[in-house]
Each structure stands twice: as structure tokens, then as C-alpha cells.
Amino acid sequence: MQRAMEAHTPDWLVVMDDDGRPEPGGLAAFHAMGQSGALAHWDAVAAAVYFPSGEICEMNRPSRNPFWSLSHFLSTARKGRDGFHIPRRAYDGGLSAIDVTSFVGFFISAAAVRRVGYPDPKLFIYGDDALYTLGLSAAGGRICFAADVRFEHDFSTFSNGDSGQRFRPLWKVYYHHRNLLLLYRQAAGWLFWPVLLLILPKWILKVRHHPGVRRAYLRLTWLAVRDGLLRRLGRSHGEVLAEARE
Structure with a gap:
């Protein structure tokens, strides 16, 4: 642009x-x-x-x-x-x-x-x-x-019958959750904190859709929530890729 x-x-x-x-x-x-x-x-x-x-x-x-x-x-x-x-x-x-x-x-x-x-x-x-x-x-x-x-x-992040639950590749978990937190904060204002209590359990429960890489999914989600709450955008993509390895 x-x-x-x-x-x-x-x-x-x-x-x-x-x-x-x-x-x-x-x-x-x-x-x-x-x-x-x-x-x-x-x-x-x-x-x-x-x-x-x-x-x-x-x-x-x-x-x-x-x-x-x-x-x-x-x-x-x-x-x-x-x-x-x-x-x-x-x-x-x-x-x-x-x-x-x-x-x-x-x-x-x-x-x-x-x-x-x-x-x-x-x-x-x-x-x-x-x-x-x-x-x-x-x-x-x-x-x-x-x-x-x-x-x-021609969108293919969620595929093979995942029903929009499993991230492919896994590293997208980090950016999706971190940036959604930033969006919810901008959209909701002071209501962001009760909204956060509603969405965090849903994100954690999505671990069931990631057999074989569940620890990496939870690790990426934790980093995303922490960086989103602190509004940190400086984590390198290399770091994210390293955290996505099981």
C-alpha cells in the first residue's frame, strides 16, 4: 500500500x-x-x-x-x-x-x-x-x-476435515491468538477483561484438535497470550518457528 x-x-x-x-x-x-x-x-x-x-x-x-x-x-x-x-x-x-x-x-x-x-x-x-x-x-x-x-x-489453513479447528502449519497459532487479543482489546475497551475470561478456555480446549503436537500448541498459545496482553510485537518469526517444534 x-x-x-x-x-x-x-x-x-x-x-x-x-x-x-x-x-x-x-x-x-x-x-x-x-x-x-x-x-x-x-x-x-x-x-x-x-x-x-x-x-x-x-x-x-x-x-x-x-x-x-x-x-x-x-x-x-x-x-x-x-x-x-x-x-x-x-x-x-x-x-x-x-x-x-x-x-x-x-x-x-x-x-x-x-x-x-x-x-x-x-x-x-x-x-x-x-x-x-x-x-x-x-x-x-x-x-x-x-x-x-x-x-x-483459495484458503487452506484449515483443511482435511479440520472444521476450522486445527492450524496448518502450527506456527500460525501464535499470530492468530496474539493478534486476536489485540483486536478484542481495541474493539471491547473496558469490557476486554471479561471477554478474555470467556475466550481463553475455548483456545485452551482447542488443544484436543492437535494430537501429536499438543505441547507445542499450548506453548504457542501461552506465548501469544503473554505477548498480546503486554502488546509485544517484537518476537521474531524464527523464535515462533522454534516454539512450534514438538
Whole structure:
């Protein structure tokens, strides 16, 4: 993003993972928003992201911050994840206001980049997109989900019937948990501490999905929680890889 801003004079940037790509017509749908004048109302646009199989990619489903709205908070208490993520019917068409999204098919205006700066490279992987877009929303930025702007994410961290529970490769455990703590802290404010008491047991129980590497899973989770609480982002990737060895 910084290279694009420094080397060119863009009106908008689009960000995607190396295993993400626009579906045919996806970029044309974004350009159509500009031609219709719809982009004038937004600082950023999130694409509708699907697996190659055509199913909605859950990890890229945008959300509202439940701690900024009583209705979203109560809905989250009742429904869990479905309470604060946009409903699946939003994928049928139209635009929806959101607070948080991923970097798979994320369009952001150059004006918004100049306002809030760049993602923190020390986060490396996981959560950098959510922290960045939540920060944009907190700064008054307007983000929408556009159902007609479709992207594909050939995502394979969780595979072979893992149901989103087993990390492959294992070292991703550290970044996932550490950065989620940073995100929860930014999103929840003073409610972060009771939230922490709810999520830590869930993370520890996921050790059952990692036979053969359970000690390494627990070790990485402990380091992630400690570094996340202390807001330490200086641990090298080499150290993380060493801790991931059983």
C-alpha cells in the first residue's frame, strides 16, 4: 500500500491475499460503483468473498463492532458469531454498512489511507486487516460491504476435515491468538477483561484438535497470550518457528 501511494497517484487501492483474486466481473462491479456515484458515500469497500466451491468464505465475512451498538451486543449474546457478522442474506445484493473486514478484496480510497496511515507490518499475519479497518471506522471512516463485488479465496489453513479447528502449519497459532487479543482489546475497551475470561478456555480446549503436537500448541498459545496482553510485537518469526517444534 505504501509503495502504491508513493509511486503512483491512485484514487483507490485494492488489497488481496496471495491466495485471493477477483471473480470474473468483480473489478467491473467496483468500477460500476464509481460510475454511478456510489463511491462518493464511502471511504472503503469490502468485497463478497467465496471459496472456489462457491460457498461463502466465513473468515472473510465482514462484521459490525458489537461493543459500539447495544443492539449488536445483545444480538451477539444470543447468536454468537452470527450476531455481529453481516447476515448471509446480505450476499444476495446491495450495500451494507460495516465496521470490520478482511484484506481479501478490500478497496480503500487514497484519502482514507492518508488519514489513517498503513497497517502495522509487525502483526505479520492475522488480525492486521481487522485492526486496520476497525481503526478506520473509529476514525470516522465509512466502510460498506458490496455484494456484487465478488472475490474468491483459495484458503487452506484449515483443511482435511479440520472444521476450522486445527492450524496448518502450527506456527500460525501464535499470530492468530496474539493478534486476536489485540483486536478484542481495541474493539471491547473496558469490557476486554471479561471477554478474555470467556475466550481463553475455548483456545485452551482447542488443544484436543492437535494430537501429536499438543505441547507445542499450548506453548504457542501461552506465548501469544503473554505477548498480546503486554502488546509485544517484537518476537521474531524464527523464535515462533522454534516454539512450534514438538
